[in-house]
Amino acid sequence: MYQSTLLSTYAERVIHGFTGKPITLGGPSYPAEEVRENRLALCRHAGLDDSRLTVPRQTHTDRFRTNDIPCEEDADAVILTEPGIPALVQVADCVPLILYDSQQHIGAVIHAGWRGTAQAITQKVVQTLIEQHGARPETLHTVIGPSIGGCCYEVSPEVAAEVAKTVPNQPEDVYQIIQPNGKPRIDLKQVNRLQLAGLGIIHIEVLTACTGCQPEHLWSYRRGENGRQVAFLQLK
C-alpha cells in the first residue's frame, strides 16, 4: 500500500491509499468472485464502507460522476461531496490521482491514462470542484499515484503530441524525452502535475513509484499483466 504524505496529514478526515501487488483489485482475466473478495478485503483492511463502494466502468474518457452508488456507469473519475462513500479507480500503468479539499471536505479519484490526460480530465475535475463545489486552489491537496514513469513510457509521436497540447506553455523536455531511436517517451505524471499547476494548485505530491521499473510491486498492462491496482478515497 502506498500512502500520500500530504493526505496522511488529514488522516482523521479521509481514508485514502494506492494499492500494489500481490493482490489484484480488477482485471478482465480474473474471476469476478476473486476480484469482489479482494475488494471486500481492502474495504475491511482500510475501514471503507463496502456496502457503498463506488467503482466506475472506466473507458479512457474525460467523463466523471458525483457520489454515485453504485457507480456502474461509464466514468473515469468520481467526485465525492458526501462522507461515507468509498470510490476507487483501477490502473495498471495509467495515472491514478486522489484529490482532497480540506476547506470544503470534498474530493475525487481520477484515472488518467494518455487518452484521459490528453483530454485533460484532471483539469476538468479540478475546475468542477472549484466552480461547482467551492474548492479553492490553495486548499486543494492533490496526489499523483504510482504509474508508468517517463523512464519507461515510450509512445508514438502522435500520442506525445496529443498529450503535449494540454501543457502548451511548458518546455517540451519537461515531460518528453526523445530517444536515440527517434521515439518519444513521455512523463504522464509530469503532464498531470503541470495541468494542476496551471490551475494554481499549490499542494501537489507525486509518488515516484513506476509500474515499469518495479515489476515486483506494481501491475503493468504494458508488461502483459492483467492485474490492477487501485486508488481509493472515502471522506469521513
Ligand SMILES: [Zn+2]
Ligand atoms: Zn520506469
